[in-house]
Amino acid sequence: MSAAYPFSAIVGLADLRLALVLNAVSPAVGGVLVRGEKGTAKSTMVRALASQLPEVAVVPGCRFSCEPVRPDEHCPDGPHDPAVGGVSRAARLVELPVGASEDRLAGSLDIERALTEGVKAYEPGLLAAAHRGVLYVDEVNLLHDHLVDLLLDAAAMGTSHVEREGVSVRHAARFLLVGTMNPEEGELRPQLLDRFGLTVEVAASREPRERAEVVRRRLAYEADPDGFAARWADEDAALAGRILAARKVLPDVRLPDAELERIARVCASFEVDGMRADLVTARTSIALAAWHGRTEVTAEDVRQAALLALPHRRRRNPFDAPGLDEALLDEALRDPEEPEPEPEPEPEGDGPDGGGEPPAGSDGSERSDGADRSDGSNGSDKADGAGSEGPKSTEAAPSSAPGTEDAPVAGAPAGSDGGREQAAVAAAEPYRTRLFAVPGVGQGAAGRRSRARTASGRTTGAQVAAGRVTRLHVAATVRAAALHQKARGRTGAGLLLRRADLREAVREGREGNLVLFVVDASGSMAARKRMQAVKGAVLSLLLDAYQRRDKVGLVTFRGAGASLALPPTSSVEIGAARLAALPTGGRTPVGAGLLRAHETLRVERLRDPLRRPLLVVVTDGRATGGRDALGESRRAARLLAAGGVASLVVDCESGPVRLGLAARLAGDLGGPVVTLDELAAEGLAGLVRDVRSVA
Numbered sequence: 001m002s003a004a005y006p007f008s009a010i011v012g013l014a015d016l017r018l019a020l021v022l023n024a025v026s027p028a029v030g031g032v033l034v035r036g037e038k039g040t041a042k043s044t045m046v047r048a049l050a051s052q053l054p055e056v057a058v059v060p061g062c063r064f065s066c067e068p069v070r071p072d073e074h075c076p077d078g079p080h081d082p083a084v085g086g087v088s089r090a091a092r093l094v095e096l097p098v099g100a101s102e103d104r105l106a107g108s109l110d111i112e113r114a115l116t117e118g119v120k121a122y123e124p125g126l127l128a129a130a131h132r133g134v135l136y137v138d139e140v141n142l143l144h145d146h147l148v149d150l151l152l153d154a155a156a157m158g159t160s161h162v163e164r165e166g167v168s169v170r171h172a173a174r175f176l177l178v179g180t181m182n183p184e185e186g187e188l189r190p191q192l193l194d195r196f197g198l199t200v201e202v203a204a205s206r207e208p209r210e211r212a213e214v215v216r217r218r219l220a221y222e223a224d225p226d227g228f229a230a231r232w233a234d235e236d237a238a239l240a241g242r243i244l245a246a247r248k249v250l251p252d253v254r255l256p257d258a259e260l261e262r263i264a265r266v267c268a269s270f271e272v273d274g275m276r277a278d279l280v281t282a283r284t285s286i287a288l289a290a291w292h293g294r295t296e297v298t299a300e301d302v303r304q305a306a307l308l309a310l311p312h313r314r315r316r317n318p319f320d321a322p323g324l325d326e327a328l329l330d331e332a333l334r335d336p337e338e339p340e341p342e343p344e345p346e347p348e349g350d351g352p353d354g355g356g357e358p359p360a361g362s363d364g365s366e367r368s369d370g371a372d373r374s375d376g377s378n379g380s381d382k383a384d385g386a387g388s389e390g391p392k393s394t395e396a397a398p399s400s401a402p403g404t405e406d407a408p409v410a411g412a413p414a415g416s417d418g419g420r421e422q423a424a425v426a427a428a429e430p431y432r433t434r435l436f437a438v439p440g441v442g443q444g445a446a447g448r449r450s451r452a453r454t455a456s457g458r459t460t461g462a463q464v465a466a467g468r469v470t471r472l473h474v475a476a477t478v479r480a481a482a483l484h485q486k487a488r489g490r491t492g493a494g495l496l497l498r499r500a501d502l503r504e505a506v507r508e509g510r511e512g513n514l515v516l517f518v519v520d521a522s523g524s525m526a527a528r529k530r531m532q533a534v535k536g537a538v539l540s541l542l543l544d545a546y547q548r549r550d551k552v553g554l555v556t557f558r559g560a561g562a563s564l565a566l567p568p569t570s571s572v573e574i575g576a577a578r579l580a581a582l583p584t585g586g587r588t589p590v591g592a593g594l595l596r597a598h599e600t601l602r603v604e605r606l607r608d609p610l611r612r613p614l615l616v617v618v619t620d621g622r623a624t625g626g627r628d629a630l631g632e633s634r635r636a637a638r639l640l641a642a643g644g645v646a647s648l649v650v651d652c653e654s655g656p657v658r659l660g661l662a663a664r665l666a667g668d669l670g671g672p673v674v675t676l677d678e679l680a681a682e683g684l685a686g687l688v689r690d691v692r693s694v695a
C-alpha cells in the first residue's frame with residue numbers, strides 16, 4: 001500500500017486545519033463538521049488527521065482499546081489483569097459508511113448462538129474500533145436515521161450498548177466525531193448538528209496560484225506517493241510534535257473570569273440554545289491557548305473559538321444560511337466597560353504574547369504550518385463563502401418592485417394578461433403543516449412520512465428468518481419450536497431449538513417520500529398577497545419535507561409551458577431558493593405542468609424505485625393557454641391517477657366568486673383538495689392524515 005497524502009501538504013483550508021488540530025489537542029472540543037462543495041480536499045485532510053494524533057496506550061489483546069491504567073469495567077474482553085501493562089499503538093481513524101447496517105456500527109450479537117448454544121458471541125462494530133480515536137462519516141447528511149440515533153446515543157453516553165432479546169453488551173465508545181458534507185445534498189438533523197463541537201465551511205480557492213499549487217502537489221503525489229510523503233515527513237512530524245506539546249500545556253491553561261464572561265456574552269447575543277455553545281467555546285478557547293503555547297486564554301482566542309463553535313448553533317431554521325455575522329460578534333465580544341472601539345480595535349492587553357500576534361513564529365513553532373494563518377484569513381473566507389448566497393426563508397426576494405404592490409391582474413379573468421411577468425414576491429412566514437402521507441405501506445428509505453416496512457420501528461408480525469437473524473421474534477420462535485418438541489425427543493425442561501424455528505420480527509416504521517410540487521405561477525395567481533401566501537404554504541410544506549427526510553422536486557408552470565425548476569433532490573434549501581426566485585405572470589398551462597410532473601416521476605422511478613411519490617399541486621385550477629386548456633389538464637390529471645400516483649391539490653382560489661376548479665382537478669387526480677387555510681396543523685389532534693382519508 002502506498003503512503004497516504006500527508007496532512008501538511010494540503011494547500012489552504014486553514015480553518016479546517018485549525019479545527020482538526022484543536023480537536024487533536026483537546027478531544028473535549030467535540031469534533032468537527034465540515035461543509036463544502038465536492039473537490040475541496042476536505043476528505044483528504046480529515047483522513048490525514050490520523051497521522052497527527054498522539055499514540056494511545058492500550059491493553060494488549062483487548063478489542064475495545066481499554067486504557068491499561070483505567071480499563072473499562074464493562075469491557076466484554078475484560079476483566080483485565082492490571083499486571084499485564086500496556087502497549088502503544090497509533091490512534092485510529094475509522095470510517096463509517098453512510099449505508100452501514102446497525103450491526104456494523106454497534107457490533108453484532110449472535111442471537112442464534114446465544115439461543116442454540118448458550119454462548120454470548122459479540123462481534124465488535126465500528127463504535128468499538130473508533131474508541132479513543134476518530135469516527136469519520138463522509139456525506140454525514142446522508143446517514144440513515146437509525147444510525148444517527150445510535151451515534152447520538154453513543155456520543156451522549158460515551159458507551160455503546162447493544163441489546164437483543166434480553167442479551168446485552170456494553171462497552172466504552174468515546175471518539176472524535178468528524179463529518180463532511182455537501183450542503184447541496186441536504187441538511188443535517190438539528191440534534192446531530194448540535195453534536196459537532198465545531199463547524200467549518202470550505203470552498204475551493206479562487207486564487208490561481210493556490211489552485212496551481214494544489215494541482216502540482218496532487219500530481220507529484222500520484223507520480224510517487226512514497227517519495228512525496230517522505231518529502232513532507234519532517235513537516236508532519238513537527239506538527240505532530242507541536243500537538244503533543246500543546247496537549248501537555250492544556251491542563252495548565254487558565255480561563256480568566258473576564259474571558260469566561262466574554263464567552264457567555266457572545267453566546268447570549270447569538271441566542272444559542274442551551275449551554276452547549278458556551279461549553280464548546282470555552283473548551284475551544286482553552287485548546288487555542290494551548291496550541292499557541294500559552295497558559296492563559298485571551299480575547300482573541302475567544303473570538304476565534306466563537307467563529308468555529310457558534311455558526312451552526314444559532315440557526316433558526318434549515319433555510320437560514322450558515323456563518324456568523326462578524327460585526328455582531330465583535331459587538332458582543334467588546335467588554336461593556338471598555339470605551340467604544342477605536343478605529344483599530346485591540347484585544348485586551350495581556351502581555352506581549354497576546355491574541356493579536358503575527359501569524360507565525362512568535363510561539364516557537366518551526367514554520368507557518370497553516371493553522372496559524374487562519375488568524376488572518378478567517379474573515380475573508382467567511383465573507384465569500386456560503387454566507388451571501390444561502391437561501392433565506394422569508395427575505396429571499398428583496399426585489400419587491402414598487403410598481404407591483406397590488407397587481408392589477410388580481411381579480412382579472414384568467415388569460416387576459418397575456419405575457420405579463422412580475423418580479424418574485426417574498427414568501428409569507430412558514431408554519432407547521434398537517435401531515436399528508438402516501439396511502440399503503442412502502443419499503444422506501446427511512447423517514448418520517450408514510451408507513452413502511454423498515455429495519456427499525458415497532459414489531460407488527462413475524463416471518464421465517466432468511467439469513468442471519470438480528471431481530472428475533474421470541475414468541476413466534478417458541479411457538480414454531482413447540483410443535484416439534486416430541487418429534488425431537490425432548491424429555492427434560494429445556495426447549496429444543498433448531499435453526500428452522502427462528503422467526504424474525506417484521507417491523508413497521510416510516511419512510512421518506514418524493515414530494516413533487518407542481519406550482520402554478522401564472523397571472524391568475526399573481527396577486528401579490530396571494531402569491532405571498534402560496535409561497536408561504538409551499539415553503540411550509542418544504543420545511544415539513546425536510547423534517548420528514550423526503551426528497552423534493554419543483555415543477556412550475558406559467559406562460560408558454562412548464563419547467564422542472566428543481567429536479568428531485570434531498571436539498572430542501574435549494575427548493576426554497578428556487579421558490580423564492582419564482583417569477584409569476586402569464587397564462588395557466590395546468591396540463592403542461594402535470595405532464596411535466598408525470599415525466600419527472602417516470603424518470604425518478606427508474607432512479608429510486610422504492611421511493612414513493614406524493615404529488616402536491618398548488619393552483620387555483622383555472623387552466624388557460626390553449627384552445628382546450630381545461631380538457632388538457634383533465635386528461636393529464638387522469639393519466640397521473642391511472643399510474644397510481646398519490647396526490648394532493650392545494651386550492652389557491654380566493655375572492656367572493658369561487659369556481660371550484662381545483663376541486664375538480666383533485667377529483668381527476670383521485671386525491672384530496674385542501675385550501676391554503678386548511679394546510680396548517682390545528683393542534684395535535686388530526687395531525688396525521690392519510691392523503692385519501694382527507695378526501
Ligand SMILES: [Zn+2]
Pocket residue numbers: 059062063064065066071072075076077078080
Ligand atoms: Zn478491554
